[in-house]
Amino acid sequence: MPTLRVRDGWVALILSLLVTVGLGFVLAYTLVADIRVNQLRKAEYVLHEVEKRAVDTTIVIKKLNALGYQFCDQRNLLAMRRALFQSDHIKDIGFFIENNLVCTTGMGMLETPVAEDPPDLIDLNGYSLWVDRPLLMFDMDYQAIMVRKDRYNVVLDPRFISHTTMAPFSWQLVARMGDEVEHVFGVRGTFIIGKSVPGLFSRLGDSYYTHCSTVSPYCVALDLNQLAFAHGYGLVILLLLLVSFCVGGGCFAILTYLFRRHRSDKQRIKRGLAEDAFYCLYQPIVDLRTEQVIGCEMLARFEDNQGPMSPDRFIPFIRELDRTWLFTRQLISKAMDDLSTISGVGVSFRVSFNIFPQDVTNDAIAELPHIPSLKESPFDIVFEITEDEYLDGDSARRNLAVLHQAGFSIAIDDFGTGYSNFNQLKKLHCQLLKIDRTFVFDMEEGSIKSSLIKHIVAIAHGLGLKVVAEGVENKMQRDALVDLDVEYGQGWAFGKPMPIAQLNQLLQTQRNSAEGQP
Ligand SMILES: Nc1nc2c(ncn2[C@@H]2O[C@@H]3COP(=O)(O)O[C@H]4[C@@H](O)[C@H](n5cnc6c(=O)[nH]c(N)nc65)O[C@@H]4COP(=O)(O)O[C@H]3[C@H]2O)c(=O)[nH]1
Numbered sequence: 110m111p112t113l114r115v116r117d118g119w120v121a122l123i124l125s126l127l128v129t130v131g132l133g134f135v136l137a138y139t140l141v142a143d144i145r146v147n148q149l150r151k152a153e154y155v156l157h158e159v160e161k162r163a164v165d166t167t168i169v170i171k172k173l174n175a176l177g178y179q180f181c182d183q184r185n186l187l188a189m190r191r192a193l194f195q196s197d198h199i200k201d202i203g204f205f206i207e208n209n210l211v212c213t214t215g216m217g218m219l220e221t222p223v224a225e226d227p228p229d230l231i232d233l234n235g236y237s238l239w240v241d242r243p244l245l246m247f248d249m250d251y252q253a254i255m256v257r258k259d260r261y262n263v264v265l266d267p268r269f270i271s272h273t274t275m276a277p278f279s280w281q282l283v284a285r286m287g288d289e290v291e292h293v294f295g296v297r298g299t300f301i302i303g304k305s306v307p308g309l310f311s312r313l314g315d316s317y318y319t320h321c322s323t324v325s326p327y328c329v330a331l332d333l334n335q336l337a338f339a340h341g342y343g344l345v346i347l348l349l350l351l352v353s354f355c356v357g358g359g360c361f362a363i364l365t366y367l368f369r370r371h372r373s374d375k376q377r378i379k380r381g382l383a384e385d386a387f388y389c390l391y392q393p394i395v396d397l398r399t400e401q402v403i404g405c406e407m408l409a410r411f412e413d414n415q416g417p418m419s420p421d422r423f424i425p426f427i428r429e430l431d432r433t434w435l436f437t438r439q440l441i442s443k444a445m446d447d448l449s450t451i452s453g454v455g456v457s458f459r460v461s462f463n464i465f466p467q468d469v470t471n472d473a474i475a476e477l478p479h480i481p482s483l484k485e486s487p488f489d490i491v492f493e494i495t496e497d498e499y500l501d502g503d504s505a506r507r508n509l510a511v512l513h514q515a516g517f518s519i520a521i522d523d524f525g526t527g528y529s530n531f532n533q534l535k536k537l538h539c540q541l542l543k544i545d546r547t548f549v550f551d552m553e554e555g556s557i558k559s560s561l562i563k564h565i566v567a568i569a570h571g572l573g574l575k576v577v578a579e580g581v582e583n584k585m586q587r588d589a590l591v592d593l594d595v596e597y598g599q600g601w602a603f604g605k606p607m608p609i610a611q612l613n614q615l616l617q618t619q620r621n622s623a624e625g626q627p
Pocket residue numbers: 392407408409410419420421424440463464465522523546579580581582599600601602606
């Protein structure tokens with residue numbers, strides 16, 4: 110299986126983002142194209158319907174006028190009703206005498222003739238048009254387009270109009286003569302009358318979308334103000350889709366990246382263990398009163414060709430890989446080799462190692478007294494164990510007792526951060542208690558956490574334990590800890606984790622100053 114590297118994660122991230130953006134654009138383009146196609150279809154439909162009505166209207170009105178009736182008698186009404194019956198789009202036909210409507214196919218002869226308002230527009234062929242006209246003879250809600258020439262008028266079936274206006278955009282009709290626009294009328298009551306030149310539509314503004322057929326004398330101008338809503342929705346939907354795409358894609362990419370990085374880091378650690386690539390640094394531990402180095406804690410480090418990785422990151426992998434004991438063994442062995450170069454320190458020089466709690470319970474640590482470099486070590490060897498509920502069991506107690514009998518010391522690490530159980534403290538044969546650095550960090554601010562230090566010290570002393578404070582970074586903290594009777598300290602105030610050679614040098618300097626040498 111190919112090895113995954115962090116770089117692969119970045120490539121995956123960038124590729125996923127590119128694909129996401131690309132898909133977003135394709136989606137956007139498709140949506141816009143789809144809206145355009147729909148507009149065109151709608152325009153074709155409206156044009157077709159207008160054409161049918163125009164033809165119907167012209168034929169009916171022409172035919173009736175040609176009959177030459179002067180009055181509204183039964184014969185005239187019969188002719189009007191026959192014409193209505195033959196027509197598909199006309200709802201009603203009326204007959205006029207001097208601008209007064211005197212009879213209609215629906216109502217017959219009117220008792221009181223109805224005077225007509227001036228038309229909304231008259232086209233070049235002499236047809237008058239009333240647009241969106243409320244028809245009093247039906248009921249108030251009934252509106253229609255009325256077309257009249259000479260004595261007859263027709264009322265167009267409004268179902269087409271309402272059907273059309275129910276669509277997301279309204280429409281307008283434009284009558285043309287050749288290339289010239291003669292008039293425009295629309296069902297929304299907006300109409301422009303008069304002779305106009307091509308370019309009319311641009312005069313209407315960009316918000317009009319026009320569609321003219323070569324076979325029809327009519328054009329339709331679709332109101333893009335209405336269409337803008339459709340566009341608006343489209344855009345909102347598009348944006349939402351785009352955003353969700355990006356967020357989804359981004360999350361996917363980031364998860365892929367994290368997953369790959371996780372796998373890649375895990376592989377690095379696996380390799381590191383197989384190749385014994387971890388190394389040791391040593392952080393001095395001092396007597397807080399004298400500030401003399403009385404020991405050190407071994408801290409593991411890892412670095413490979415991809416760079417360093419901090420313990421907070423690699424320790425969980427070691428647990429996950431279930432290689433805790435292998436790791437501890439490797440590091441103890443390296444540290445004991447390193448420490449063999451230290452000279453001039455007594456048997457009380459304390460060397461601490463971190464032990465995983467699971468290795469305490471699974472009997473792995475029972476091997477420690479049999480490791481020659483530890484058994485024959487000239488130092489006071491301390492095993493630091495983080496408090497854990499694991500340690501409540503009998504096997505933990507038994508194994509720690511074995512270490513104690515073998516002459517090793519036991520320290521409870523990071524006290525106060527996890528499973529703090531005083532009964533456990535009593536039973537674990539420990540001699541040292543390490544207060545977690547988070548208690549010390551806040552000392553200057555007098556935080557609640559730091560105020561607990563004195564209680565921890567009291568309990569530890571009550572159990573006969575010595576106390577080590579971790580994370581001492583400055584003199585103020587050191588002084589305060591001395592006042593609280595804390596015996597030992599560890600932290601940047603006395604030295605960061607360092608290679609063995611540097612620790613040796615520090616010890617040498619300390620010896621020289623004790624002997625009064627420069
Ligand atoms: N900010 C600040 N930090 C300070 C100061 N003084 C010491 N430290 C850091 O505090 C940590 C102390 O080690 P720990 O509590 O045992 O906590 C250790 C320990 O639990 C674990 N660890 C490190 N090496 C080993 C190992 O060899 N075996 C096991 N089992 N765990 C290890 O990783 C943890 C973190 O180790 P490191 O990153 O080396 O972090 C170290 C050290 O660098 C200070 O003044 N200020």
